[in-house]
Amino acid sequence: MKAIQFEQSIPRYLVSKALGALYTPAFYGAYSCLSLRDVPAPPLPNGEWARIKVRYAGICGSDLGLVRLHDSPFMSPFGSKVFTMGHENVGVLTEVGDCVEGFKVGDRVVADPLLPCAARGINPVCSECAKGEYSRCLNFAEGSIAPGTITGSCADTGGTWSPEFVAHRFQLFHVPDNVSDENAALVDAFCSALHPVMRNMPGDEETVLVAGGGIIGICLVAALRAMGSKARLLVLAKYRYQGELAQRYGADEIIYLRDGDAYQAVADKTGGCLYKPILGKRVMLGGPDIVYECVGSDSSIDDCLRFAREGGRVVLIGLAGLAKGIDWTPIWFRELKVIGSYCYADEDYQGHRIRTYQLALNWLSEGKLDLSRLLTQRFRIENYRAALDILLTRKSASKSMKAVFEFD
Numbered sequence: 001m002k003a004i005q006f007e008q009s010i011p012r013y014l015v016s017k018a019l020g021a022l023y024t025p026a027f028y029g030a031y032s033c034l035s036l037r038d039v040p041a042p043p044l045p046n047g048e049w050a051r052i053k054v055r056y057a058g059i060c061g062s063d064l065g066l067v068r069l070h071d072s073p074f075m076s077p078f079g080s081k082v083f084t085m086g087h088e089n090v091g092v093l094t095e096v097g098d099c100v101e102g103f104k105v106g107d108r109v110v111a112d113p114l115l116p117c118a119a120r121g122i123n124p125v126c127s128e129c130a131k132g133e134y135s136r137c138l139n140f141a142e143g144s145i146a147p148g149t150i151t152g153s154c155a156d157t158g159g160t161w162s163p164e165f166v167a168h169r170f171q172l173f174h175v176p177d178n179v180s181d182e183n184a185a186l187v188d189a190f191c192s193a194l195h196p197v198m199r200n201m202p203g204d205e206e207t208v209l210v211a212g213g214g215i216i217g218i219c220l221v222a223a224l225r226a227m228g229s230k231a232r233l234l235v236l237a238k239y240r241y242q243g244e245l246a247q248r249y250g251a252d253e254i255i256y257l258r259d260g261d262a263y264q265a266v267a268d269k270t271g272g273c274l275y276k277p278i279l280g281k282r283v284m285l286g287g288p289d290i291v292y293e294c295v296g297s298d299s300s301i302d303d304c305l306r307f308a309r310e311g312g313r314v315v316l317i318g319l320a321g322l323a324k325g326i327d328w329t330p331i332w333f334r335e336l337k338v339i340g341s342y343c344y345a346d347e348d349y350q351g352h353r354i355r356t357y358q359l360a361l362n363w364l365s366e367g368k369l370d371l372s373r374l375l376t377q378r379f380r381i382e383n384y385r386a387a388l389d390i391l392l393t394r395k396s397a398s399k400s401m402k403a404v405f406e407f408d
Contacts, residue, residue: 003039003084003162004384006066008076017069027068028388034067036384039084042158042166044097045145046121049166051095052111056185056378056404057160058088061214062319063152064391065296072321078140079153086161086405087113087152090175090184100169108175110184111167112357113150114343115157119168120145132346132353135195150343161381163407173357176365183364185404186219186371191356193219193294193317196341197227198349198356200315202290204230207270209287210251211304212294213237215374215402216317218245220292225250226369234269234288236262241399245374266307280327281306288312296320305330305338313337377403 012033019026028034044051063085065071093107103109116134117125120143128136141147148154151165158165175184193216202208208224208231210217221233235246236255243254255265263282267274272286281302287309293301296318302325308314314336331338344356363369377400379387384405390398 001039001041001163002036002381003158004086004381005035005037005039005082005084007033007035007082008079009033013069020068024068024393025385025389027392028385032067033069034085036382039162041164042156044095044166045156047097047099048121048169049097050093050100050103050169050172051164051166052089052091052109053094053164054089054091054160054162054405054407055181056090056375056406057086058185058188059086059387059391059403059405060088060189061216061296063087064388065319065321067388068392070321074321075149078147078149080146080148080155083148083153083155084159084162084165085152086159087150088185088188088404089113089151089160089165090181090187091164091407094164097169100172103169103172103174108181108184109172110175110187110357110361111151111165111171112173112344112355113152113171113188115140115145115148115150115154115168116170117143118170119143134345135343136345161384161405163381173355173361176361179361179364180372182372182375183370184361186374186402187357187360187364189215189374189402190219190223190360190369190371191344192216194223194226194360195344195347195356196220196292196315196317196339197223198347199341200290200292200313200339201227202229202231206289207232208234208289209266209270209291209304209307210235210246210294211291211300211307212318213239213242213246213254214294217292217294218242218249218374218401219371220294220317221246221251222249222369222371226363234266236266239396239399242401245401248373262303263306270309272307272309283330285310290315292317294318298323298325302326305336308334308336310334311336313339315339315341317341374401375404376401378406379403381405381407
């Protein structure tokens with residue numbers, strides 16, 4: 001079968017880095033770490049696994065970061081040397097192991113891509129998995145399968161950027177009959193926003209700034225409103241189409257980065273005061289109570305630290321790596337709480353514990369949430385270079401929000 005694979009090759013890395021700085025398509029060209037290959041379908045590791053025929057495979061911002069070689073070497077021990085990319089998914093079970101209960105061939109499913117202790121055959125599970133904090137698993141490089149934090153970084157599972165992959169029973173969730181494939185394909189992106197929201201809920205009287213109008217920023221607005229938050233929501237966005245979507249999902253006000261002075265706009269809308277230092281960006285006193293950083297760029301993180309009020313919170317969701325040019329002074333001077341977020345877990349909701357994925361699927365089934373309008377482009381796997389070209393060089397012109405690879 002055809003699969004888009006990533007190879008951790010130092011020569012290819014160096015060539016791509018050098019050429020990509022001048023010409024973005026070099027990151028997915030003939031000499032890059034990325035290639036479309038004929039590969040055998042991965043076998044089921046044991047009876048606790050199932051095979052999924054992919055319908056839609058999302059192209060995540062983290063995938064684009066990997067393609068552009070923005071990831072830190074910090075993560076390299078927790079991924080295989082060669083692997084099929086892709087983790088966002090919706091599909092149909094075509095093979096089910098003897099030990100997979102509650103699922104059968106033909107069931108429509110999504111797979112939580114995390115590969116913690118349960119998927120790795122490790123028993124007893126580590127201290128983090130025992131608490132339901134699966135994204136903090138201590139064994140992502142251990143156990144019965146190859147290293148990889150998620151599907152799409154592990155050589156033994158395959159990835160969703162191919163016609164099929166395998167998933168452990170721990171990962172599987174039924175898609176309710178009244179939930180479309182389009183909505184199901186957005187579950188992963190939504191849960192990447194829902195998890196940090198549930199761990200860092202604002203008070204109804206607080207002012208929130210969402211930095212970033214991409215898919216995670218919009219999903220974060222949707223997650224806050226789905227959780228019943230009445231906080232005042234401000235969104236920093238680049239493009240009009242992003243701001244319009246943010247308002248449809250519940251944002252109160254949009255600040256467009258290209259419409260003048262974003263610093264002044266944030267200060268005006270939050271009662272902050274701006275001061276000019278001897279060198280560098282302005283300094284704000286006052287500001288929003290909580291800032292969700294959904295971009296991951298150096299400049300965005302630096303701005304978010306400057307925007308948050310004294311004693312406020314900055315939640316880092318944008319998967320920043322080796323950041324440069326960030327002034328950390330606001331953290332100690334204003335006693336900020338800086339909090340990281342990765343993937344999903346068990347969440348506390350209405351007095352009980354529930355997996356992030358299951359909560360999102362419940363809301364979609366109940367009609368509390370509709371994410372389908374966020375799916376903006378579909379591509380065939382053989383056209384992956386054209387897809388990446390649009391997403392990395394022509395995103396605004398195409399009004400892209402969430403793109404997927406589509407399979408028969």
